[in-house]
Amino acid sequence: MSLLEVDDVVVQFGGVTAVNHATFEAEAGRVTGLIGPNGAGKTTCFNVISGLQRPTKGKVRFNGRTVTSVPVHRRSKRGMGRTFQRLEAFGSLTVRENVRVALDIHRGLVGVLKPAKSDIDGLLERVGIRAYADERADSIPTGTARLLELARCLAGDPRLLLLDEPSSGLDETETDAFGDLLRDLAAEGRGILMVEHDMDLVMGVCDTIRVLDFGEVIAVGEPAAIRADKRVQQAYLGYSDDEPEHAAGEPGGSDTEQTLVIPAVPVSEGATS
Numbered sequence: 001m002s003l004l005e006v007d008d009v010v011v012q013f014g015g016v017t018a019v020n021h022a023t024f025e026a027e028a029g030r031v032t033g034l035i036g037p038n039g040a041g042k043t044t045c046f047n048v049i050s051g052l053q054r055p056t057k058g059k060v061r062f063n064g065r066t067v068t069s070v071p072v073h074r075r076s077k078r079g080m081g082r083t084f085q086r087l088e089a090f091g092s093l094t095v096r097e098n099v100r101v102a103l104d105i106h107r108g109l110v111g112v113l114k115p116a117k118s119d120i121d122g123l124l125e126r127v128g129i130r131a132y133a134d135e136r137a138d139s140i141p142t143g144t145a146r147l148l149e150l151a152r153c154l155a156g157d158p159r160l161l162l163l164d165e166p167s168s169g170l171d172e173t174e175t176d177a178f179g180d181l182l183r184d185l186a187a188e189g190r191g192i193l194m195v196e197h198d199m200d201l202v203m204g205v206c207d208t209i210r211v212l213d214f215g216e217v218i219a220v221g222e223p224a225a226i227r228a229d230k231r232v233q234q235a236y237l238g239y240s241d242d243e244p245e246h247a248a249g250e251p252g253g254s255d256t257e258q259t260l261v262i263p264a265v266p267v268s269e270g271a272t273s
Helices: 042-051 070-079 095-107 116-129 140-155 171-189 201-205 223-228 232-237
Strands: 005-013 015-025 031-035 058-063 078-080 160-164 191-195 206-211 214-222
Touching: 005 042, 015 031, 015 042, 015 191, 015 214, 031 042, 031 201, 042 058, 042 078, 042 160, 042 191, 058 116, 070 078, 078 140, 095 116, 095 140, 116 140, 140 171, 160 232, 171 191, 171 201, 206 223, 206 232, 214 223, 214 232, 223 232
Parallel strands: 031 191, 031 206, 078 160, 160 191
Antiparallel strands: 005 015, 005 058, 206 214
């Protein structure tokens, strides 16, 4: 049984269909990528999974139980954790204090017992930002703030991690270390579902990739199969078989040896991304 199951989910905003009969899953112990062009419905799917958006139709099951109508905080207590595309840290608090708040909330001991400093610093060490522990959260680099969000998320010891563009702002070395961290977290038995624009990271770390386009799942498979899928190439590059061919490696190239070229620089998405 999959840890997460999204079953025939539809989300409509007035006359706009943001997610169109999407069905997919995420398994424990594996990293699953959810990719697609801007506006494809990725973040809307995350909102449905985490409870921020009620679907127009369809169901969400987590750990074998239907959670479609379960509120956000109860999904969190059941083991679902999420980071956001827009940073959500408390800017006036230090990095260490941000993680302390998260530990307090998840342990249900706010105002009664503060978590040990070793617990907090252990989380900061794990995501690679212990050196920033005493810095205010609104003064640290964007990539570091992304890792702070992950540390706060891990404070709840989630079974499922929903990561929305987690590598945004990281340099190449930091991204490589982040990929190793994702593999380690999955090896512990956690399920990871990741929305990400850095295709080097996605192709290097994901066990399975699911591709959304106009709210529909158009492809599912291992990285090599997704890279070669013509539907995915068309969704990203906007070419069709009856259009003029280009040189391999150029946008629109149709060479059978062509590598899928997907923009690696994260681009901000709207409410229906």
